[in-house]
Amino acid sequence: MSVLTFLKPRGSANTARERLQLIIAHERSENGRPDLVITLREEILAVIAKHVKVDADKVQIKLERGKGVSTLGVDIEIPVDATPMRASA
Amino acid sequence: MAKVLCVTSGKGGVGKTTTTAALGAALAQAGEKVCVVDFDVGLRNLDLIMGAERRVVYDLINVTNGDAKLNQALIRDKRLENLSLLPASQTRDKDALTDAGVERVIAELREKFDWVVCDSPAGIERGAQLAMRHADVAVVVTNPEVSSVRDSDRIIGLLDSKTVRAEKGEQIEKHLILTRFDPARADRGDMLKVDDVLEILSIPLLAIIPESLEVLRASNVGCPVTLNNPLCAPSRAYIDAVRRLKGETVAMAIPSDRKSLINKLFTRRAA
DSSP: OHHHHHHOTTOHHHHHHHHHHHHHHHHHHHTTOTTHHHHHHHHHHHHHHTTSOOOGGGEEEEEEEOSSOEEEEEEEOOOTTOOOSSSOO | OOEEEEEEOSSSSSSHHHHHHHHHHHHHHTTOOEEEEEOOTTSOOHHHHHTOGGGOOOOHHHHHHTSSOHHHHOEEOSSOTTEEEEOOOSSSOGGGOOHHHHHHHHHHHHHHOSEEEEEOOSSSSHHHHHHHHTOSEEEEEEOSSHHHHHHHHHHHHHHTTSSHHHHTTOOOEEEEEEEEEOHHHHHHTSSOOHHHHHHHHOSOEEEEEEOOHHHHHHHHHTOOHHHHOTTSHHHHHHHHHHHHHTTOOOOOOOOOSOSOHHHHHHHHHHO
């Protein structure tokens, strides 16, 4: 970011406009379902819990709201001794 | 021992969030483990000023309600690894915060960090009172302007009566940060002077932050001013404030960006 600021020393208002447009678009689209991430986490966990034991506290969720798409990263710690229900991966 | 610092003012728009971000980042730049906490439930903005708005997953309410663990909600700063943000909720209102929930979260934050910097919402109601409740240190942000000074006086009264420390009969450390100060206007007699404000509020002065374009620039790009341009006048004032908070004796000055050509060159390069 500092390189960009260096190349475009007068661009901070543009950065502000772009950041605002992006976050406001996301907030408007999230209206009515603000807990989407919580729902996703619970359903993803439920699916995984069918196969391995997971500790709900050992789950890290990362979200990156982007232009057009967002990425959701779910990082689940699976202990070595987690007993799989089925042998297949 | 961890310290909980509340940035408060009563009046809105005087620079609480800017100050929270600047002090939090400057403390982290000085090597402290810092968490900045947004208490402005319903109108969060600290995430924007810190440049983390696209990464918010959980918030303070999720943690106080038990929907998420603290470490799941903390957003680690991408520029400073010892700086974290606990965002406020955008969709609930301030009644969603419970006394017990806030107490538990603050206690947990004390264990993980050296400094917990709480950004208070404007006003003197429940949200502002919860933000200051567990503070050891309060920074009152004031503009040299009549309504801001009067509101700060009310907030100082609340700090002395509604905080845990006050209720236990202990002292809460209070400091004043005067923001958006313009020495030329004060000299012309068009703006309250530093001494006028200090005489009225009678709490010790922590810093004078000059009115500066750099503060707007930093907020445009989502970076605390002390990190975006550490050499500019407001940053130098905030960095001195942090040294004073850490117990150093630093002579009080009103930093200026118009000092010299060399100073200007350095500022330009850092931007």
